[in-house]
Amino acid sequence: MALKDLENKPLRPALARELSVDELKQELAKLEEAQFRLRFRSATEAIENPMQFRMIRRNIARLKTMLKERAAT
Numbered sequence: 509m510a511l512k513d514l515e516n517k518p519l520r521p522a523l524a525r526e527l528s529v530d531e532l533k534q535e536l537a538k539l540e541e542a543q544f545r546l547r548f549r550s551a552t553e554a555i556e557n558p559m560q561f562r563m564i565r566r567n568i569a570r571l572k573t574m575l576k577e578r579a580a581t
Contacts, residue, residue: 514535514538514539514542514563514564514567515539515542515546515560515563515564515567516557516560516563517563518563518566518567518570519566519567519570519571521570521574524570524571524574525574529575529578532571532574532575532578533575535571536568536571536572536575539564539567539568539571540568542564543561543564543565543568546560546561546564547561
């Protein structure tokens with residue numbers, strides 16, 4: 509899928525709506541792991557792009573919103 513760059517680029521809602529609930533959960537787990545790795549790396553060395561924190565956090569929020577929308581229907 510084209511979601512491999514979610515650590516660096518914003519999630520497009522049209523792409524996320526095409527995914528199943530299981531795929532959304534997998535992508536969410538990947539992003540949470542990436543967020544953990546980025547936090548850990550920032551504690552030990554300088555991060556070249558600190559905007560990654562914001563991008564990952566917002567993409568996690570977008571995926572969680574999509575999951576809640578699907579659960580409500």
